[in-house]
Amino acid sequence: xxxxxxxxxxxxxxxxxxxxxxxxxxxxxxxxxxxxxxxxxxxxxxxxxxxxxxxxxxxxxxxxxxxxxxxxxxxxxxxxxxxxxxxxxxxxxxxxxxxxxxxxxxxxxxxxxxxxxxxxxxxxxxxxxxxxxxxxxxxxxxxxxxxxxxxxxxxxxxxxxxxxx
Numbered sequence: 618x619x620x621x622x623x624x625x626x627x628x629x630x631x632x633x634x635x636x637x638x639x640x641x642x643x644x645x646x647x648x649x650x651x652x653x654x655x656x657x658x659x660x661x662x663x664x665x666x667x668x669x670x671x672x673x674x675x676x677x678x679x680x681x682x683x684x685x686x687x688x689x690x691x692x693x694x695x696x697x698x699x700x701x702x703x704x705x706x707x708x709x710x711x712x713x714x715x716x717x718x719x720x721x722x723x724x725x726x727x728x729x730x731x732x733x734x735x736x737x738x739x740x741x742x743x744x745x746x747x748x749x750x751x752x753x754x755x756x757x758x759x760x761x762x763x764x765x766x767x768x769x770x771x772x773x774x775x776x777x778x779x780x781x782x
Contacts, residue, residue, distance in 0.1 A: 632673040640669040641710035642752060648718040649748030652726055652741040666711045674703035697775050704771060709763040717755050722748040 631637050647654075647662025681698035685691040725747045729740040 632669070632676055637669070641666055641673075641706065642714070642756075643669070644711055644715045645718045645752050646749065648715055649722060649745050649752070651719070651722060652744050663711065663715065666715075667707075670703060670706040670710055673706055674699045677702040701767070701772065701775070705763055705767055708766070709760050713759050713763065714752070714755055717759070718748050718751060721751050 629635065643662040643665035644659075647659040651659050678695050678699035681695045682691065685694050722744050726740060726744040729735060729743060733740065735743070
């Protein structure tokens with residue numbers, strides 16, 4: 618098959634292959650701006666990211682249901698798809714990166730306060746810039762780490778369940 622045909626025939630996953638994926642990073646942006654905006658906006662960014670995670674999990678459950686039709690074990694397979702997607706996305710898109718950006722920003726604001734005589738607004742904007750610029754560098758290592766974590770734990774449980782059927 619021609620590589621161009623192969624690319625065009627691949628199904629696009631709206632939650633992973635389009636701009637919608639960036640909604641999962643809303644909370645990292647919120648954390649980067651924490652020093653500048655009301656905390657309610659930061660929590661709102663977590664709501665957006667959590668809606669993204671939930672929508673992706675529901676989508677993967679629907680796809681698993683369609684893929685398994687009326688075969689035995691359909692409910693289990695759908696549940697595994699939903700749980701695996703939700704846990705992976707919650708860890709890789711919300712919890713770990715949100716915590717990471719929060720700590721990077723808190724540390725940078727603290728260090729800037731101790732090492733510079735910059736006015737507070739300048740330190741806050743610098744902290745936000747540091748937080749935003751950190752996001753692209755943490756995505757891939759966090760994704761790989763969450764894959765390893767789930768492959769070493771939760772996914773082993775799924776595989777054991779499959780062996781006993």
